[in-house]
Amino acid sequence: MPAIDQLAAAKRTNPLYTPEQATVIFVLGGPGAGKGTQCAKLVQDYGFKHLSAGDLLREEQDRPGSEFGDMIKSYIKEGTIVPMEVTIQLLENAMGAAIEKEGKKMFLIDGFPRKMDQALHFEKTVVPSKFTLFFDCPEDVMEERLINRGKTSGRADDNAESIKKRFKTFVETSMPVVDAFEKEGRVVKVMATRSPEEVYEDVKVGLKTKGIEVPTFKFVAN
Numbered sequence: 061m062p063a064i065d066q067l068a069a070a071k072r073t074n075p076l077y078t079p080e081q082a083t084v085i086f087v088l089g090g091p092g093a094g095k096g097t098q099c100a101k102l103v104q105d106y107g108f109k110h111l112s113a114g115d116l117l118r119e120e121q122d123r124p125g126s127e128f129g130d131m132i133k134s135y136i137k138e139g140t141i142v143p144m145e146v147t148i149q150l151l152e153n154a155m156g157a158a159i160e161k162e163g164k165k166m167f168l169i170d171g172f173p174r175k176m177d178q179a180l181h182f183e184k185t186v187v188p189s190k191f192t193l194f195f196d197c198p199e200d201v202m203e204e205r206l207i208n209r210g211k212t213s214g215r216a217d218d219n220a221e222s223i224k225k226r227f228k229t230f231v232e233t234s235m236p237v238v239d240a241f242e243k244e245g246r247v248v249k250v251m252a253t254r255s256p257e258e259v260y261e262d263v264k265v266g267l268k269t270k271g272i273e274v275p276t277f278k279f280v281a282n
Contacts, residue, residue, distance in 0.1 A: 069149045069185045077187040082155060083272075084187055086179070086241075087170045088234055089195030091226040092202035092209070093252045094259060098195065099168050101260050105274050106267075109155075109164040113172035116150040117142055144178045152186050166272075168193075175233045176240060191270055192241045193263065195252040199227050 069076075085108075089095050099110045121132040128146050135142045151169060158164040169189075173179035183189060203223050210219055241247050248266035252259050264274065 064143050064145050067145050067149045069145055069152050069181075072185045075183070075185060075187050076152065077155075079188055079190060081165065082159065082187045083166045084189045085166075085168050086173060086189050086192040086237075087168050087195075088192055088238055089252060090197055090199070090202050090230045091223060092205040093195035093197040094205075094256060095170055095195055097256050098193075098260060098263055099170055101256075102168060102263070105264075106166065106272070107164075107275065108166045108168045109158045109162065110168045110170060111151060111154050111158075112170040113147050113151060113174075116154060117147060120150055141174075144173075144175075144181055147172065147178070148182050148186060151182070155186070173234075173237055176237050179237050179241075189241075189246070190272075191246040191248055192238060193266070194238050194247055194249045195259075196249055197252040199224075201253050202227065 087095050087099060096112075099108075102108050103110050117132055117136075120126050121129045121136070123129060128150070131146065132142055151172065155167060158167070173182060179189075203220065206223050207220060209215070238247060238249075242249070248263075248270060250259060250262045250266055267273070
């Protein structure tokens with residue numbers, strides 16, 4: 061198991077990429093705000109590479125020969141947060157592979173950063189983010205969506221008690237990130253209470269204000 065302080069992302073003192081080499085948009089919103097649905101639309105229309113920190117951790121813990129697998133499993137088993145250096149290293153690895161193998165330069169990083177220290181460390185060692193796309197949605201709307209989703213999703217955390225805990229955690233840990241970036245003028249806030257199509261129209265308007273427009277050609281999924 062590698063020592064945390066020996067990871068490349070932990071040792072580096074300057075960003076690996078410039079904003080010209082990699083455009084990163086953090087995607088944040090409470091549970092059930094519709095991040096996944098909107099990210100899928102952005103991938104299709106803009107050609108973003110969509111990276112989910114949670115998915116990367118789940119994939120890594122089950123990947124044969126993973127240097128982080130046992131570490132991730134032990135943290136998850138204990139109910140504690142995986143060290144941010146590991147999550148950031150996985151994001152960096154995934155970005156590097158997409159840049160090298162797919163020629164990607166634009167990234168949506170979904171569900172990250174969960175805390176301010178994660179945001180600062182990522183921007184210090186990997187690349188400064190362009191802005192954060194924040195899906196603002198009241199707790200009662202998200203709870204209704206997730207309980208409905210839970211009827212078919214099979215996800216153990218799609219129940220009222222878990223949803224309240226997840227929303228509380230989001231407000232306490234992730235909202236300070238949104239608030240800090242908003243003061244820097246680096247947040248596109250979209251109300252996520254309407255239909256996915258209506259929300260997406262607002263997303264496109266928000267991206268345009270930051271200089272990102274829909275390309276004239278369509279992207280074909282691999």
